[in-house]
Amino acid sequence: MxxxxxxxxxxxxxxxxxxxxxxxxxxxxxxxxxxxxxxxxxxxxxxxxxxxxxxxxxxxxxxxxxxxxxxxxxxxxxxxxxxxxxxxxxxVKGVPEGAYVLQQVHGLGVKKAYNLAQELGLNDGETAIPKLLTAAQQGKVRELAGFGEKSEADIIHALQEHQQQGQRRQERLPLGEALEMAQGIVKILQDCPAVERVEVLGSLRRRRPTIGDIDIGIIAGSMTEVQNCLEQAQVVKDIRAAGDQLLRVVLVQSRQADIKSVPAEEWGSFLQHFTGSKEHNIQLRELALRQGKSLSEHGIKIKDADTGKMVVRQYGNEAEFYRELGLKLIPPPERRGKDEIERYRLDKVPAG
Missing domain, CATH: 1.10.150.110 (DNA polymerase beta, N-terminal domain-like)
Structure with missing residues (x-):
């Protein structure tokens, strides 16, 4: 390509x-x-x-x-x-051309896009999206290693939405404007009986000067009930995708927001993972590897002292997650991939 x-x-x-x-x-x-x-x-x-x-x-x-x-x-x-x-x-010589186009579809990512393009022979960037959509609708994606019925359904939703919006990506918003939009939908979720916890994610939670995506995390008993709450909300213009763990809505300002649901026992690792920043998470992963552990949004994989096998330990809050890695809770605005890991070691006091 x-x-x-x-x-x-x-x-x-x-x-x-x-x-x-x-x-x-x-x-x-x-x-x-x-x-x-x-x-x-x-x-x-x-x-x-x-x-x-x-x-x-x-x-x-x-x-x-x-x-x-x-x-x-x-x-x-x-x-x-x-x-x-x-x-x-x-x-990138030898990489299927379709991989670059597919990685721009929300939720796919480069690795998944590369695997799909490689396995399905998506070598033409102009036809990669419609060909993948057809393959997914025919049940061919679930047959590939690393994919299943749920991931296939998620891919169909993502591709259909991408086609509706065209290739144009949303421009970044000033923090104040993004906060105002997010607070409107956060208020709806807080008032929804099915929702136990609500928190903004990503660069919005880190309070960066400009914001790309509006992502919100929740703990909810029923995503169907959450969808019902959103359908009645004046701040929501449309619901583009609805699944067991994700609701994708379009706000009245024509801005998209993703609402991700997670089990309560994974809340801590989920918040940490989706808050970022990317540089901070890379440093955390490297720290975990040096400790013989590995990280994901589901928890921390640790060697069991009795069996010697690697098991995933879950965390209900971020403080427990960071403590497992020998760190104090790092405030989201400081998660920038600089020196915060060294400053927030449990055996050190953060500088002023």
Whole structure:
């Protein structure tokens, strides 16, 4: 495949390219530090408040962008000078073209998109989405390793919504505007009898200056009852997808919001995972690996002292989750993938 690069890519488009390249390198077992550098740069550029292609005209060094070192800065210079990055094109050589298109569908991700494109022969980016939708509707996705009936149904919902919205992704919102939208739907959920807990997720919970997606986590007895509450809410214009664990709604401002449900016993790990930031979560995963553990939104996989087998331990709140890793609870705004893990060790007092 050939990456769709040009001199005029937006920050969001550059971020997607970097994230895609990072995941492709990871699938090829590249140096993990190299992969992490691209992931960190992707996350930083996605949140950067100036468009890089414009900034290049006055500040071609990119030395004020967090997580963008000399190597990536050189590649950005090549992009804005020539409209291409030769090394990136070499990295993705042999990758099915459909993988890049599919990874832009909400909920798929690069690894899943790559596997689907590889297994189903989706080599044409223009036809990858309709061909995958047809395959899923015919029950062919559930037959693939790592997929099942539920994931197939989720893929159908995601593809149909993507087609309805077209290829245009939503622009990032200022924090205040995003908070106002989110608070409207949070209030509806708090008043819904089926909902026990509600919390905003992602960059909104971390109070970043600009917000991409509006994601909300809940503990609920019945998603059907939650859907009924939302259908009666004035702040909701439409419900695009409804499942056992996810409701995707369109607000009256035409902005999409995802409401994710989780069992109460997984609330702590769920909150941590979906709050981010990506850089922070990468550092946490590396810390866990050094301790012989592994992390997911479902809990922490730990070796059982009696059987010697790895078991998933669940956490009802974030403080317990962080304590398992030898850390004090890190406030969401500080989860930026910098020095917060060192500062919040249980045997240290956080600086001022």
């Amino acid at each position: 050939k990456l769709p690069l040009s001199k005029h890519l937006s920050n969001q488009e550059i971020s997607r390219v970097l994230e895609f390249v990072a995941e492709v390198l990871a699938l090829k077992n590249a140096n993990p530090y190299r992969v992490r550098a691209y992931q960190n740069a992707a996350a930083s550029i996605a949140e950067f408040d100036q468009q890089l292609h414009r900034m290049f005209l006055t500040d071609p060094e990119f030395d004020n962008i967090p997580a963008v070192g000399d190597t990536i800065a050189t590649k950005l210079t090549e992009l804005f000078t020539t409209g291409n990055i030769k090394a990136f094109q070499q990295y």
